[in-house]
Amino acid sequence: MRHLSKLILACALITGCASAPAAPWPKWVTDAQADIAAAQAAGADQVPAAADHLQKAQAALADAQSGKGDVGLKCSLASSEATLAKNIAIDAKVKGDLQTSTNQLNALKGQ
Amino acid sequence: MTTHTSKTFAVTALALAVLAGCSTLDPSPALISARNGWAAMAGSQNPYNAIERGQAHAAVNRANAVLNGGDPAKADLLAKIADAKVKNAEVVGQTGDAAARLVATQNESISIARAKGMAAAGVTAAANQATVTTQEQIERERAAKEAALARRQKALDDLKLFANVVEDKERGLVISIGGETLFKVNSARFGPSANQELTALSVYLQLDPRPTVVEGHTDNSGKPEHNMKLSQERAKDVMNFLVKQGVSPDRITSVGFGDTRPIGDNKTKAGKALNRRVDVVMVKATQ
Numbered sequence: 001m002r003h004l005s006k007l008i009l010a011c012a013l014i015t016g017c018a019s020a021p022a023a024p025w026p027k028w029v030t031d032a033q034a035d036i037a038a039a040q041a042a043g044a045d046q047v048p049a050a051a052d053h054l055q056k057a058q059a060a061l062a063d064a065q066s067g068k069g070d071v072g073l074k075c076s077l078a079s080s081e082a083t084l085a086k087n088i089a090i091d092a093k094v095k096g097d098l099q100t101s102t103n104q105l106n107a108l109k110g111q
Numbered sequence: 112m113t114t115h116t117s118k119t120f121a122v123t124a125l126a127l128a129v130l131a132g133c134s135t136l137d138p139s140p141a142l143i144s145a146r147n148g149w150a151a152m153a154g155s156q157n158p159y160n161a162i163e164r165g166q167a168h169a170a171v172n173r174a175n176a177v178l179n180g181g182d183p184a185k186a187d188l189l190a191k192i193a194d195a196k197v198k199n200a201e202v203v204g205q206t207g208d209a210a211a212r213l214v215a216t217q218n219e220s221i222s223i224a225r226a227k228g229m230a231a232a233g234v235t236a237a238a239n240q241a242t243v244t245t246q247e248q249i250e251r252e253r254a255a256k257e258a259a260l261a262r263r264q265k266a267l268d269d270l271k272l273f274a275n276v277v278e279d280k281e282r283g284l285v286i287s288i289g290g291e292t293l294f295k296v297n298s299a300r301f302g303p304s305a306n307q308e309l310t311a312l313s314v315y316l317q318l319d320p321r322p323t324v325v326e327g328h329t330d331n332s333g334k335p336e337h338n339m340k341l342s343q344e345r346a347k348d349v350m351n352f353l354v355k356q357g358v359s360p361d362r363i364t365s366v367g368f369g370d371t372r373p374i375g376d377n378k379t380k381a382g383k384a385l386n387r388r389v390d391v392v393m394v395k396a397t398q
Binding site: 026027028031053069070072073074075076077080081083084087088090091094095097098101102104105108109111 | 170184185188189191192195196198199202203205206209210212213216217219220223224227249252317354355356357359360361362
């Protein structure tokens with residue numbers, strides 16, 4: 001009987017823990033996630049220099065989410081690296097366009 | 112002589128030990144990189160990365176400041192953040208320059224094609240498409256920045272409904288909130304209207320990335336030690352509230368000044384009321 005009551009108590013505790021709603025991430029975690037998504041949308045995966053910073057952003061965010069070190073600073077680092085990755089990807093695109101346009105201008109001048 | 116030498120040695124060793132205990136951390140490679148990057152762009156007038164330069168400068172200052180605190184993990188993270196922000200400012204500046212050259216190149220191509228009697232639209236179709244894509248991207252970024260500035264101004268206007276906001280030439284933007292507005296009398300516990308007002312403050316702080324110091328101040332009633340402790344607790348409580356609301360903890364600190372920095376006359380009721388306050392200082396960037 002005593003074993004049964006202990007078992008019921010244990011089950012109740014486990015159920016209570018399992019059904020407790022997960023605490024929402026602080027805003028700076030969701031901000032960092034959004035910055036990483038923006039970098040991916042800008043094509044940071046496809047530009048080597050940008051991909052390096054995107055990986056650093058993802059690593060910092062993973063540390064923050066697992067509670068390693070200062071969560072706020074890790075997220076701030078993740079956001080900074082993701083923003084840098086996004087802007088490197090945009091820069092690569094603009095400079096590629098500029099090269100195409102310059103080649104075309106030179107070809108026109110030569111005609 | 113031997114005694115003198117050993118005494119001298121002991122004193123020197125003690126002095127070195129004390130110095131070692133007080134010494135600042137060595138700058139990490141990331142901080143050195145950030146400092147060098149910032150030094151190279153400090154005098155820049157590039158119009159395309161003005162906002163990012165400001166963010167980079169604030170981050171470098173913050174990373175430099177924490178070296179004296181002796182927390183290596185925090186110093187390392189702040190150095191990496193500063194380095195990323197400096198590099199970001201460099202990239203954004205370069206992108207702006209490249210985009211301007213792209214537009215100029217494109218216009219020159221069209222002019223030449225027309226002068227030669229060619230169908231400009233046909234000649235430049237591919238490049239036009241590239242330009243449109245690039246321009247759209249830059250325009251989206253620009254629109255996002257403008258929208259952010261508009262949101263920041265709206266949040267500042269909301270703050271002015273209950274706070275005194277002053278742009279101080281020396282300190283930066285000072286948002287001053289009366290102590291009675293936020294706290295119960297002679298206590299660091301928040302009063303009933305604090306939640307609404309601090310939430311409005313946190314909205315503004317999240318739109319203005321400058322380093323921020325929360326300062327607690329009291330009037331001269333009571334003992335100075337009590338006033339100092341109360342002001343420190345109040346400043347810390349405000350800071351903790353703001354961090355919980357989403358303000359990044361890497362840019363905000365708190366300090367209590369007790370009754371040492373009055374702005375009103377402590378001989379009058381009105382003056383005392385002015386002195387019981389919390390100042391939130393958005394630190395001015397220094398060159």
